[in-house]
Amino acid sequence: SSELTQDPVASVSLGQTVTITCLGDNLRTFSANWYQQKPGQAPTLVISNNNNRPSGVPARFSGSASGKGAFLTITGAQAEDEADYYCNSRDNTEHLVLFGGGTKLTVL
Amino acid sequence: QVHLHESGPGQVSSLETLSLTCTVSDASMSSHFWSWIRQSPGKGLEWLGSIYYSGSTNYNPALKSRVTISVDTSKNQFSLSLTSMTSADTAVYYCARGITSSWYAFDPWGQGLLVSVSS
Numbered sequence: 001s002s003e004l005t006q007d008p009v010a011s012v013s014l015g016q017t018v019t020i021t022c023l024g025d026n027l028r029t030f031s032a033n034w035y036q037q038k039p040g041q042a043p044t045l046v047i048s049n050n051n052n053r054p055s056g057v058p059a060r061f062s063g064s065a066s067g068k069g070a071f072l073t074i075t076g077a078q079a080e081d082e083a084d085y086y087c088n089s090r091d092n093t094e095h096l097v098l099f100g101g102g103t104k105l106t107v108l
Numbered sequence: 109q110v111h112l113h114e115s116g117p118g119q120v121s122s123l124e125t126l127s128l129t130c131t132v133s134d135a136s137m138s139s140h141f142w143s144w145i146r147q148s149p150g151k152g153l154e155w156l157g158s159i160y161y162s163g164s165t166n167y168n169p170a171l172k173s174r175v176t177i178s179v180d181t182s183k184n185q186f187s188l189s190l191t192s193m194t195s196a197d198t199a200v201y202y203c204a205r206g207i208t209s210s211w212y213a214f215d216p217w218g219q220g221l222l223v224s225v226s227s
Contacts, residue, residue, distance in 0.1 A: 033213040035153075042202055043153065045215035054215060086153055090212045095166035097143075097155035097212045 002026040002091050004100035011106040012077045020103045022070040022087030030090045032070030034063060037084045037102075046085075047072060074105075082107040110135035112203050112218035122227045126190040130203030130218060137161045137181045141206035143214060144177060144188045146199040154199075158211065159186055193225045 004024040012018035022032055031050045035043035045054055047063035050070060060075045070089070074081055087100040116128035130142070143158040157167040159177045167175050171190070179186040190197065200222050204214035 031210065033210065035214075042217040042220050043214075044217070045207075045213060048207060048213040048215070049210055052209075088153070088155075088212060088214075094169065096169060097158070097166075099153040099155065102152045 002098060004032075004087055004089060004098050006085075006087060006100040006103045008101065009104050009106070011108055012074065012081075013108045014079060015076055017073065017075045018077055018105065020072045020074075020085050020087075020105065022072075022089075022100050023068055024070075024089060024098070024100075025068050026089055026092045026098070027065060027068050027070050029092055032063070032065060032087050032089045034061075034070075034072045035086045035088070036081075037086065038082075043086060077105075077107050079107050081105065110205060110216060112205065112216060114201060114203050114218045114221040116201075116221060116223070118222060119224045119226055120193050122194060122225055124193050126188070126193050126197070126201075126223060128188045128201055128203075128221065128223075130186050130188075132184045132186075132205070135205075137179065137184055137186070139208065141211040142177075142179065142186045143204050143206060143212075144175075145202045145204055145214065145217075146197075147202070147220075148196075148199045151199075155212075156188065156190070158206065160211075195225050195227065197223070198225045199223060 034047040037043040050065040144156040176189040200220040
């Protein structure tokens with residue numbers, strides 16, 4: 001089956017832009033979603049279907065996809081954006097949901 | 109605004125069956141998928157399975173022989189059963205709703221329930 005790969009760590013200076021990447025062969029076919037998780041809290045959806053931002057999510061969060069990659073971009077990162085970020089999608093051949101391993105974002 | 113809340117035991121014994129319930133508040137269960145996801149301490153997220161409000165299910169193949177998800181729309185609840193629990197199943201268990209445009213995009217999530225397995 002497929003898998004989703006994320007870099008385990010990333011960092012960004014306050015007010016700067018960072019892009020977090022998720023790679024997987026299935027992303028050529030199926031869309032990706034992104035979740036933010038802060039310590040001790042449940043994940044929250046920040047991007048669905050590659051590039052849709054749910055109501056209430058700040059506009060500095062955006063998503064895109066190309067080939068076998070999906071990308072979460074934070075433009076003008078804030079201190080409160082320091083969190084773990086997970087991508088997810090579905091498998092090519094089964095009704096199987098996949099999660100990436102997560103990226104721990106530090107805002108410097 | 110829909111709210112989800114997990115309930116069940118915080119500890120089970122090794123080889124026992126875990127039973128959890130997710131109660132859905134302030135929304136109908138109709139036309140949505142409902143899912144269970146877990147997170148081992150300090151680790152990433154693992155999808156366990158999903159159920160449509162009508163009762164059709166998808167399960168993680170890695171756990172398929174051990175997992176059963178059921179739904180009771182009259183009570184606005186869905187449930188997880190996980191048999192033969194071991195220490196590897198110690199995790200925070202979340203329930204979540206699939207959004208209308210994607211059954212595998214989860215929003216919202218419950219607050220999570222930590223389940224420990226004792227030997």
